[in-house]
Amino acid sequence: MALTVAGLVMGGISLPAVALTGGIWLISLWFEWLRPPPPEQPIHIAEKPDLDAVARAAMQAAIEPVGVPLMLTDSARIFAANSAARLALGAHVTGQDARVALRHPDAVRLLDMAEGGTLTLRGLTGTRTLWQMTREALPGEAGAGLWLIELRDRTAEADMGRAHTDFVANASHELRTPLSSVIGYVETLAENPGGYDAATMARFLGTVLREARRMDSLVSDLMSLSQLEAEKHDAPTGHVDLAAVAARVAGEFAHERRVKFERPDAVIAVAGDTRQLEQLVRNLVDNALKYADGEKPVTVTVALRTGGRNAVLAVADQGPGIAPEHLPHLTRRFYRTDPGRSRAAGGTGLGLAIVKHIVERHRGTLDIASTLGEGTTVTVTLPLIAGEL
Amino acid sequence: MVAEHTVKAFDEDITRLRGLIGEMGGLAEVAIGEAMDALVKGSDALAQAVIARDKRIDALEQDIDQLTVRIIALRAPMADDLREVIASLKIAGMVERVGDYAKNIAKRSGGIKERAQFEPLTLLPAMAEIASGMIHDVLTAYAARDAQAAMAVIECDAKVDAFYDSVFRNLVSHMMENPSTISSAAELLFVARSLERIGDHATNIAEMVYFAATGEYLGDRKDA
Known part of the structure; x- marks a missing residue:
């Protein structure tokens, strides 16, 4: 070895060059030594696909885009709820007992029934709300034990019905207010046959007249309103x-x-x-x-x-x-x-x-x-x- | 998806427990509304229905008691599971009290005379709406395990208290002006008191919901 080196040195190749080459060779060895071992490949065991979970995920995906709140339950738990249901009842309903999500006594009654059905729930998501709840068993063997719950918001329709009764009540109230004035003043006048002085009489009669006119204008307004309602679909032609x-x-x-x-x-x-x-x-x-x-x-x-x-x-x-x-x-x-x-x-x-x-x-x-x-x-x-x- | 518990049986028990609390809370909430309806309209049938329905709330409380004892004995829950079970037990007790207050309101509806002319009667429905709204919201917070929503309910209680003060003053001045209505007005004072207590119980439930969700006790409020 020494001879070779000496010979090489003799042969005109400089010692530092040899040292450098040797050094690089050593370093390369060192790198090979230190290289981290390749990560162990995870062992794949072919998992049995959970058919139930797959089916449920598919059902969730199927109901998701529906506009009305829909929920799917097994024995007691809600396992799928679409976005409309999460919006109406809260994002937490999935995975909960349906009684926690709905809570209304009538809803609980419907949940406990052996058969499905439809009923109306007052105040499910707040006072004055009105929901129609339908519970239906999923058809077929695959659907055994699974139920679909559908909620429909009837609040707006109930509001319209209420608006009508409110209108009648309001109109009567508005008519009665001037009428009470008229009756009151006329009664006062009738109870004192001796009469009042001219100024008081004029004031009383003025009030009666004013209130009567108010009723008159109210009645004519009510009449034009009802006529307008009657012909609202016919575009005017003049x-x-x-x-x-x-x-x-x-x-x-x-x-x-x-x-x-x-x-x-x-x-x-x-x-x-x-x-x-x-x-x-x-x-x-x-x-x-x-x-x-x-x-x-x-x-x-x-x-x-x-x-x-x-x-x-x-x-x-x-x-x-x-x-x-x-x-x-x-x-x-x-x-x-x-x-x-x-x-x-x-x-x-x-x-x-x-x-x-x-x-x-x-x-x-x-x-x-x-x-x-x-x-x-x-x-x-x-x-x-x-x-x- | 909520992660299911590793021990499936325990998971089923907890779900059932929460379902029972939900059912009970729904009954109490409706009871408040119907008791107030009975009071305002003077409907004896409705009042009787509320009183009869309270039995179901009591029965549910008993079910919950038994179920919690069974869960603790058989499953020995730890950490948040234990908190959940303990909180549910306490919440059931409070909801039962709320049901009692609603029953109490229904019982008093017979004692109001000459309803049509009795103006203080119009003050209470708005107060009842806030109180039953608190019960509704706190049960939603319980269902969602939402500590923030529970805090929001606690803040609402100040409104009920303020309402109680103004109703109290209003009723007292009404009694002084119309001594003939004292007995009716006194009944209404008790109704207002019941509603105020319902608000307090909603606050207590909210504290338990907060505890179950976070593991921390909310400090005692100054005005509790």
């Missing part, structure tokens, strides 16, 4: 110049000296019912005058929507404005933002409900924009008669 109608109504309020009317020169022809459109403008102007401060002007504008095929009627006041939380309810019958004030002003509570019905019958849109402290603008958009421009 040709009406909206600008002329608005001008006429603004003229009726001329004595108020607060109504400013702006109109274009052209005729704005819409398909409509003159009487109803008059009533629409009258109700809007009347509201604006009633609720805005005494001196502030009310602006009625009729215009063509630029580039569009619509006529726009806007009634703007500079009153106190309406709080945003009231806006969605304004067209409800007898809805009042401030009951005391609007009754004192002599409103029937039906004005905007009538406006809404008229707009709907004319296939238009109603928009109420309001800023507290600045005023309210009611905008009605009606389609123009094609080819009139």
Whole structure:
């Protein structure tokens, strides 16, 4: 070895080069030594696929996109619930006893029954909610012992039924209030045959007359509302110049000296019912005058929507404005933002409900924009008669 | 999917226990609503139905008692399983009390005279709605094992307490102005008291739900 090295050195190859080569060889050995052993391959034992779990996952996937709450139960436990069910009852229902998820005594009764069925649950997800629950056994041998529970939200339908009874109750209440006044004052007058002094008599009779007129306007409003409801599906056929109608109504309020009317020169022809459109403008102007401060002007504008095929009627006041939380309810019958004030002003509570019905019958849109402290603008958009421009 | 317990039998027992609590809670919740309906409308039949239904709540409590004893004896649960079982036992006791208060309200509905003209009667349904809403929410929190939802229920109790104060003052001034209605108004005072206690029990249940979920006790509230 030494000889070889010596010979190589002699042969002209330098010692450092040999040392380097040797070193690299040693290092390579060292690397091979230290290389981590390859990880042990995990031992695969062919697992038996859990058919039950696969089937249940498939059922979960099948009910997931359904819009109504659906749940699948085995003996007692909910093993699958779709997104609608998780939304209605909470994300925790899967894997729970169905009685924990539903809890309502009637629902528990239905769960305990040997056979399926349908019943109505009041207050399942909160007071005043109404759900219809159906429990049905899954068909076939594979479905033995499995049940499908379906929930349907009937709250909105119940609300509609309630809205009807509420309307009757409200209307009776609104009629009885002025009637009690009339009866009270007339009774007072009748009980004192000697009579009162002229001033008192005038005041009493004035009140009776005012209350009687209020009842009269309420009854006529109720009648127009019911007529509007009856014909709401028939589009009006007459040709009406909206600008002329608005001008006429603004003229009726001329004595108020607060109504400013702006109109274009052209005729704005819409398909409509003159009487109803008059009533629409009258109700809007009347509201604006009633609720805005005494001196502030009310602006009625009729215009063509630029580039569009619509006529726009806007009634703007500079009153106190309406709080945003009231806006969605304004067209409800007898809805009042401030009951005391609007009754004192002599409103029937039906004005905007009538406006809404008229707009709907004319296939238009109603928009109420309001800023507290600045005023309210009611905008009605009606389609123009094609080819009139 | 909720992870199932390794010991299947234990898992079934716990599920059954929770189911019984759910059923019991649902009964109590409906009982509050119906007792208030009976009170406001003066329906004796409805009041009797509430009183009769309370027996079922009592029977369920007994079932839960037996089941928890059996679970503890046979399965010797540990950690969160033990908390769950203990909490369920205590919650069952509280729900049973809530049912009793509802029964109490139903019993008092006969003692109100001249309902139509009795204006303080209109104060209580809103209070009952909050109280039964608390029971509903706390049972949902129990079902979901949700500590945060339980905390939210506890915060609600202040509303019921404030309601109780205002109803109390209102009723006392009504009694002073209309001495003829004192007996009816006194009945309503007890009803308001029952509703206030229902709110307190909902709070206690919420504390147990919190304990079962987290293993920590909520500190005693100042106004408890």
